[in-house]
Amino acid sequence: MDVLVTVPLPEKLLSRIERHHTVTLHNEDSPISRGALETLIQGKAGLLCTITDKVDGELLQRADQLRVVANYGVGYDNIDVEACTAKGILVTNTPGVLTEATADLTMALILAVARRLLEGDQMVRQGRFKAWTPFGFLGREVSGKTLGIIGLGRIGRAVAKRANAFSMKVIYYSRTRLPGDQEHALQVDYTDLEGLLKESDFVSIHVPLTDGTRHMIGREEFSLMKRTAYLINTSRGAVVDEEALAEALKSGRIAGAGLDVYEHEPKVHEALLEMKNTVLLPHIGSATVETRTRMGELAVENLLAGLDNKRPPTCLNWDAVKAKVA
Numbered sequence: 001m002d003v004l005v006t007v008p009l010p011e012k013l014l015s016r017i018e019r020h021h022t023v024t025l026h027n028e029d030s031p032i033s034r035g036a037l038e039t040l041i042q043g044k045a046g047l048l049c050t051i052t053d054k055v056d057g058e059l060l061q062r063a064d065q066l067r068v069v070a071n072y073g074v075g076y077d078n079i080d081v082e083a084c085t086a087k088g089i090l091v092t093n094t095p096g097v098l099t100e101a102t103a104d105l106t107m108a109l110i111l112a113v114a115r116r117l118l119e120g121d122q123m124v125r126q127g128r129f130k131a132w133t134p135f136g137f138l139g140r141e142v143s144g145k146t147l148g149i150i151g152l153g154r155i156g157r158a159v160a161k162r163a164n165a166f167s168m169k170v171i172y173y174s175r176t177r178l179p180g181d182q183e184h185a186l187q188v189d190y191t192d193l194e195g196l197l198k199e200s201d202f203v204s205i206h207v208p209l210t211d212g213t214r215h216m217i218g219r220e221e222f223s224l225m226k227r228t229a230y231l232i233n234t235s236r237g238a239v240v241d242e243e244a245l246a247e248a249l250k251s252g253r254i255a256g257a258g259l260d261v262y263e264h265e266p267k268v269h270e271a272l273l274e275m276k277n278t279v280l281l282p283h284i285g286s287a288t289v290e291t292r293t294r295m296g297e298l299a300v301e302n303l304l305a306g307l308d309n310k311r312p313p314t315c316l317n318w319d320a321v322k323a324k325v326a
């Protein structure tokens with residue numbers, strides 16, 4: 001079958017697909033253009049794509065032969081899963097394999113904003129470090145502070161474990177409350193969103209981007225947070241109203257923000273770029289050699305299984321598609 005791969009996979013993985021199928025590869029470390037995606041999708045039975053590729057109704061209209069969309073990423077807000085299901089197309093993602101890397105990056109952002117790591121780095125590089133001083137570069141202690149996790153799924157739980165090791169108190173708000181024994185094991189306490197925003201010194205977001213979470217954190221939510229609190233976001237930019245975040249930071253409504261993702265990625269709100277109390281990363285939550293290798297392996301396994309009409313290891317709509325076909 002003909003397959004389109006928009007991720008420059010390592011040779012070993014690529015040859016696993018090529019053993020069974022004919023591959024058209026977008027062999028660049030930059031997103032495929034919409035025009036190329038629309039042209040190349042025609043006649044393809046499989047698409048291995050990334051979170052920058054929009055698989056929407058319009059694309060699906062051109063995808064006359066498509067049977068499987070294997071996303072190289074756990075978040076799948078780039079894919080209209082409902083529209084795929086309606087056309088009998090399987091959709092897969094890569095959960096689990098990127099949990100630890102993303103949780104590590106979340107902790108890195110917490111520490112970076114609280115201890116002003118980037119400001120300090122710049123000071124040293126610019127030759128402005130003249131002496132140790134008692135009141136220079138004071139940050140905020142992380143130990144003993146309250147971390148509020150919004151969305152206690154795989155990554156949220158991995159962040160909770162790390163925060164416990166840093167002697168933080170962890171509270172959470174999530175769609176589904178964990179059973180008591182799991183809360184106890186993770187040393188987390190459940191609260192509603194309002195309570196979490198009021199109580200937390202660090203608010204860290206780990207929900208997927210859906211219609212229900214878009215702009216979940218906006219003006220009203222920032223008004224509930226402590227003036228000394230920091231917002232950390234390694235989920236998806238549009239969960240936060242970026243305009244409201246810029247205002248909250250400018251006005252001192254909150255103390256700072258550590259961000260890996262942006263509402264209009266790769267564009268970043270001008271005001272955020274100018275502030276000292278922001279740490280801004282280029283969407284690198286899962287960007288380690290080990291994790292990206294595992295994501296590639298899982299995406300390829302998913303693709304091959306789906307094309308072979310077998311249940312892919314991490315399929316989002318297997319039952320729905322099969323029910324439709326039956």
Ligand code: NAP
Binds near residue numbers: 095150153209285
């Ligand atoms: P997950 O295991 O599905 O966890 C998501 C959690 O959010 C679940 O506990 C879910 O509740 C909860 N949730 C969903 N909708 C909610 C709502 N409306 N209100 C409150 N809670 C809600 O996903 P994950 O693997 O942890 O990944 C989370 C997200 O991180 C991904 O979707 C992706 O967008 C992002 N991500 C970013 C990077 C990066 O590079 N920065 C890397 C990896 C992932 P239920 O238990 O009820 O489903």
